[in-house]
Amino acid sequence: MTVHCVRSLARCAFLVACFTSLGGCRMGAPIHVWSPPTLRSTVGHSVMVPKIVGPQELATPIHEKLLLAAPADAGRSTRLVSAESINASTPGFDQGVSLVSYNADDESDLALAKKAQQGHIDFILRGEILPDRRPRSITEAGNRLTVSWRLMPVSADVQAPTEGRPLGKPVVVELESALERYPDLALAADKDVALQSALVRETLPLITPAVVRERVQLEIPYLLPGTQAIRRGNALAVAGRWGQAEAIWQEVYQRYPFSSVAVHNLAIAAVAKQEFGLARSLASRAVRMKPTKLHQQTLVWVERAQRAYHEAFQLPDPPEGWSVTRTR
Known part of the structure; x- marks a missing residue:
């Protein structure tokens, strides 16, 4: 049997298999x-985002970018506000006793909850930058950004059971994969700006629907x-x-x-x-x-x-x- 005949029979067998197989x-x-929000939907509600805990050269721009990225389109509209804006915009705001936490720059949950309630805020979204513990010899060191987020319902209207959903979740962004997913970030001023922008985009699906x-x-x-x-x-x-x-x-x-x-x-x-x-x-x-x-x-x-x-x-x-x- 020639090689040509063998190939023809193999091709026919493949076609027959495709035609007859279940x-x-x-x-x-x-x-x-x-896709639904990973943590819980805050659509139609207000969310207070306090200062992010961590190195301020990273935390401040992430915080600012997140506040500006609040979705306003139908079905996803969410109001994101800073804790500082609550102080300035709430008439007769009572600072009360400042409850301390382990970090001097990190307000306690109770203090933030009181502030949110006085400002008629529904949720608090807290973030903390986690250090990269990988050995510095790894070539990717410095090209990863991790923020641990925690969502806390404040108002009585949103105090529903979480239905087994987690209250917090870390968001990890690596530069190479971020540029593949968001090619426009290749035009960013530097890698830190690209990482920060990608992290904000990956954070919003925690609380709003996402494609x-x-x-x-x-x-x-x-x-x-x-x-x-x-x-x-x-x-x-x-x-x-x-x-x-x-x-x-x-x-x-x-x-x-x-x-x-x-x-x-x-x-x-x-x-x-x-x-x-x-x-x-x-x-x-x-x-x-x-x-x-x-x-x-x-x-x-x-x-x-x-x-x-x-x-x-x-x-x-x-x-x-x-x-x-x-x-x-």
Whole structure:
């Protein structure tokens, strides 16, 4: 048997496996979805941010950048204020007895809570810069910034149970990964400014909804009607052009309504534009048409994405409820 024959047989075997296997063939594509706050949502509330504890050459610019970065868009609007502004803006503000802590520059929780209550503040977000304990011989030394954050509810209106959520979380930013995630920071004046800006961007998702990048699995058809068109749509989705990809998959589905591949990929495209009801309907249809492992996994992922969206913006459960995921 010639080498050419062996290669042809191997290629055919691969195509047949993709065509007949329950799992199907797939490819990864990036997609952006909403994620709920890591600690607790402060949307629609006021948050007092006291001076950050740590070296002031780092703490002061982080504090200033964070106050300026308070989101104001619908669904994420949060009021961030400094402790000093409470003193100046609250008529008849009573300093009372200054309770000391272990750090002379760090006001106690009780003192801050009293100040926040007098200023009608809902939450306190406290930060402390943690030292880099790694050996100085490590080449990355000096290129990492860590701040430990702690969120404290103050007003009676927000004293609800935390539902198992942590009250604090450290945010760790490394220069190389920060520049990859935020390419615009390469234009910063120096590495300290880049690290500080990246840390602020990573801090806001602790208390407000945030867009996160995930990787989803698109299905690749073989030896089926509409194969070439679906592959073109897949390539567009990988490039982030979900609208164009959806149009191609929709055309394939209209011509070949038995294409479970087109239905599956359309379900993911619906998530990309936050049409979760449509996405769940399409994902369920793909499972009914062909109950592969990929289709079942996608159905669960779609509902999880919808749950995260509802939790991020504190929306009620959808009328149809939840069918394949459990309440957290």
